[in-house]
Each structure stands twice: as C-alpha cells, then as structure tokens.
Amino acid sequence: KAGVTQTPRYLIKTRGQQVTLSCSPISGHRSVSWYQQTPGQGLQFLFEYFSETQRNKGNFPGRFSGRQFSNSRSEMNVSTLELGDSALYLCASSLALSTNEKLFFGSGTQLSVL
Amino acid sequence: QKEVEQDPGPLSVPEGAIVSLNCTYSNSAFQYFMWYRQYSRKGPELLMYTYSSGNKEDGRFTAQVDKSSKYISLFIRDSQPSDSATYLCAMMDSSYKLIFGSGTRLLVRP
Numbered sequence: 583k584a585g586v587t588q589t590p591r592y593l594i595k596t597r598g599q600q601v602t603l604s605c606s607p608i609s610g611h612r613s614v615s616w617y618q619q620t621p622g623q624g625l626q627f628l629f630e631y632f633s634e635t636q637r638n639k640g641n642f643p644g645r646f647s648g649r650q651f652s653n654s655r656s657e658m659n660v661s662t663l664e665l666g667d668s669a670l671y672l673c674a675s676s677l678a679l680s681t682n683e684k685l686f687f688g689s690g691t692q693l694s695v696l
Numbered sequence: 697q698k699e700v701e702q703d704p705g706p707l708s709v710p711e712g713a714i715v716s717l718n719c720t721y722s723n724s725a726f727q728y729f730m731w732y733r734q735y736s737r738k739g740p741e742l743l744m745y746t747y748s749s750g751n752k753e754d755g756r757f758t759a760q761v762d763k764s765s766k767y768i769s770l771f772i773r774d775s776q777p778s779d780s781a782t783y784l785c786a787m788m789d790s791s792y793k794l795i796f797g798s799g800t801r802l803l804v805r806p
Contacts (some may be wrong), residue, residue: 623798624798627793630792638791672740684730685742686742688739689738
C-alpha cells in the first residue's frame with residue numbers, strides 16, 4: 583500500500599513569488615492535514631480538509647490556502663512568499679480525522695525562500 | 697507559554713540504555729496523546745497512541761500518561777542506534793487538531 587506522496591520534494595523560490603505544493607493521501611483516506619515544520623517553531627497546524635471541505639484551520643495568514651479534490655488529493659498554496667516561509671511542509675492523511683484515527687505523514691516538501 | 701513543552705535535547709545515551717522522554721502540557725481539554733518518531737529528512741511516524749491515564753506498552757516502547765499532572769512520557773527499553781531520531785509528543789482535543797511538542801533529539805551511541 584503506497585504511503586502519502588508529496589511533490590515536489592524540494593523547492594527554491596524568491597520573495598514575492600507564489601508556490602503550490604501537492605499531496606496524494608493513502609488510498610481510501612479522506613482527510614488531509616497540512617503542517618509547517620521549522621527548527622524554531624516545530625510542527626504547526628495549517629489546515630485540514632475532509633471530503634473537499636476545510637474542517638479546521640490554524641493560525642496562519644490568508645497567504646496560506648489549500649484545497650482538496652474529489653479524489654482526496656490536496657494542494658497547498660502560499661502567495662507572496664516571505665523569507666520566514668522557508669520550512670518543511672508536511673501533509674498527513676487519515677481515514678477520517680477523528681479521535682480514533684491515526685495520521686500518516688508524507689516525507690514533506692522542503693521550501694527555501696531566497 | 698506553549699501549550700505543549702518538550703525538552704529539545706539532544707539526549708545522548710549508550711546502546712542498551714533505558715531512555716525516558718517527557719512532555720508537559722497546560723490544556724486540560726487534551727484527551728488523546730501520541731508519540732511520533734521522525735528520522736532526518738522524513739515525515740513523522742506514529743509510534744504510540746493513548747487515551748487514558750496509565751501505561752501502554754508496545755514491544756520496547758511504553759507510553760505513560762498522567763492527566764492529573766498534565767505529564768506524558770515515552771520509555772524506550774534496550775535502546776538501539778536505529779532509535780536515534782527526533783521524538784515528538786502530540787496531543788489532540790475534541791476539535792481533532794493535533795498540537796505537537798517541539799521534539800527531543802535522541803542519539804544512541806553504539
């Protein structure tokens with residue numbers, strides 16, 4: 583069974599540009615969550631989608647957005663990139679995020695903003 | 697003050713030692729507690745998942761939760777060099793949002 587797949591693996595952008603990251607969840611998983619990981623702040627929750635609807639959102643500015651498609655694949659977009667957006671962006675999937683469900687993470691997209 | 701506090705380490709132990717990793721938290725609404733292991737350049741991998749206070753054992757790993765003290769622990773017995781990784785505690789309340797600790801780096805020396 584294939585795991586969570588994130589593309590691209592590495593990305594280099596300059597300030598002011600925008601970026602789109604992609605996540606394919608484990609087959610059959612309907613919930614996709616996104617996290618930002620930095621050395622200083624650790625893992626921080628961005629948002630969670632279930633059946634194409636955003637169910638939960640973290641405390642990030644509106645420059646961070648996402649969406650989920652009918653096949654459960656998800657994309658995350660960051661507009662007007664800032665240096666502080668440099669981070670590892672992790673996607674996690676679960677069957678249906680609830681108190682009994684476990685999250686499975688991808689290997690992440692390492693974004694560097696110059 | 698962060699909702700979840702975790703010592704960043706690094707923690708260096710000899711092979712075969714018993715390792716104790718800990719987190720404290722401030723939000724009494726947290727009901728579900730997890731430990732994740734993260735190797736370098738990889739995503740976190742779920743190790744242990746607990747709900748109630750008490751101990752849960754899985755092989756060499758034991759997770760302990762003390763809700764009255766808002767304190768959770770992960771014990772690793774007979775530690776191996778392959779256990780060298782960053783260990784993250786995580787907690788979930790009824791809104792299903794996971795809050796992670798900052799992670800403890802563990803190094804097991806051969």
